[in-house]
Amino acid sequence: MVTRLYTHPIFLEHITPPGHPERPDRLRAIERVLDDEAFAALDRANAPEGDEATILFAHPQEFVEKVRAAIPDTGIARVDADTTASPKSWQAAVTAIGAANAAVDDVFQGRADNVFVAARPPGHHAEKTTAMGFCLFNTAAIAARYAQRHHQAERVAIVDWDVHHGNGTQDIFWDDPSVLYCSTHQMPLYPGTGAVSETGAGNIVNAPLAPQTGSDVFRDAFLSRILPTLDDFAPDLIIISAGFDAHHRDPLAEINLTEDDFDWATGQLIERAGRHSGNRLVSLLEGGYDLQGLAFSVAAHVGRLMKG
Numbered sequence: 001m002v003t004r005l006y007t008h009p010i011f012l013e014h015i016t017p018p019g020h021p022e023r024p025d026r027l028r029a030i031e032r033v034l035d036d037e038a039f040a041a042l043d044r045a046n047a048p049e050g051d052e053a054t055i056l057f058a059h060p061q062e063f064v065e066k067v068r069a070a071i072p073d074t075g076i077a078r079v080d081a082d083t084t085a086s087p088k089s090w091q092a093a094v095t096a097i098g099a100a101n102a103a104v105d106d107v108f109q110g111r112a113d114n115v116f117v118a119a120r121p122p123g124h125h126a127e128k129t130t131a132m133g134f135c136l137f138n139t140a141a142i143a144a145r146y147a148q149r150h151h152q153a154e155r156v157a158i159v160d161w162d163v164h165h166g167n168g169t170q171d172i173f174w175d176d177p178s179v180l181y182c183s184t185h186q187m188p189l190y191p192g193t194g195a196v197s198e199t200g201a202g203n204i205v206n207a208p209l210a211p212q213t214g215s216d217v218f219r220d221a222f223l224s225r226i227l228p229t230l231d232d233f234a235p236d237l238i239i240i241s242a243g244f245d246a247h248h249r250d251p252l253a254e255i256n257l258t259e260d261d262f263d264w265a266t267g268q269l270i271e272r273a274g275r276h277s278g279n280r281l282v283s284l285l286e287g288g289y290d291l292q293g294l295a296f297s298v299a300a301h302v303g304r305l306m307k308g
C-alpha cells in the first residue's frame with residue numbers, strides 16, 4: 001500500500017478564540033505522533049493550493065461570497081455561535097479543499113492507494129448555505145463531487161465516524177443517490193440531526209449511538225448497517241470523514257471508543273475499498289479534541305492505512 005499524507009503550515013494559521021476546542025495544537029499533536037519512525041514510509045506531501053471554483057460543487061456562489069466577506073483583516077470574527085474565522089481562515093479552508101481534491105486525483109491516477117489529509121478547519125457540519133460547527137465549507141462533499149466530475153466516478157460513499165452527525169454532508173446529498181452517506185454518531189448530541197428515519201433518497205444511513213456506549217455498539221453499527229450498505233452500493237471511491245471525537249478521552253462527547261476501534265473500522269473500509277473501489281480511499285480529518293486521544297487514534301488509523 002502507498003499511503004500519502006497531506007498537511008500544510010497554513011492549517012495552523014486558522015486561529016480560533018482561546019479555549020476553543022478546534023485549535024491548531026490538534027494538528028501539532030498529529031504531526032508529532034506521525035514523526036515516529038513507524039511512519040517513515042508515509043509519502044508526505046504539502047497540500048497544493050485549492051481551486052476556489054470547486055467550492056461551487058457543494059455550495060452556491062452567494063454563500064461562498066458570504067463566507068469570504070466574514071473573514072476579518074485582523075483578530076477573530078464570529079461566523080456562527082461556535083464557528084469563527086481569522087485572517088488566514090479562507091486560505092486554510094481552500095487549501096484543505098485543495099488537499100482533498102489532490103487526494104482524489106492521487107487515488108484515481110495511481111499515485112497512492114489511500115491518502116490521509118490532516119487539515120483544518122473541518123467540514124462535515126457545513127451545509128449548502130450554512131457555515132456551522134467549526135466548519136466553513138464541506139470539504140468531503142466537494143471532494144466527492146470532484147471525483148464525479150474529474151474522474152468519472154459514478155458512485156461515491158462517504159463514511160463519517162466523527163462523534164457528531166455530519167448534518168452538512170447529509171444536507172448536500174439529501175436528494176443525490178449517486179453519493180451514499182453513512183454516519184455513526186452520538187445521539188442526542190450537537191447538531192441534533194442523524195435519526196435513523198432520515199434517509200434522503202435512500203442514500204443516507206444514520207446509525208446513532210447512545211451516550212456511554214462504546215466499541216461493541218460502534219462495531220455492530222458497522223457490521224449490521226454500514227458495511228452491508230457499502231457492499232450493495234459498490235462505490236468507485238470511499239471517503240472517510242475521519243473525526244476522532246468518539247474516543248473515550250474526548251471532552252465533547254460520551255462515546256467510549258479506543259484507538260483499536262479506529263484501527264478496526266479503518267481495516268473494514270480498506271477491505272471494502274479493495275473489493276469495490278480499486279483500493280481508492282481518501283480520509284479527511286474532521287473532529288477530535290483530546291490531544292492524546294486524537295494523536296493515538298490518528299496513529300492507529302494511518303498505521304492501518306499503510307498496512308492495508
Ligand SMILES: [Zn+2]
Nearest residue numbers: 162163164287
Ligand atoms: Zn465531531
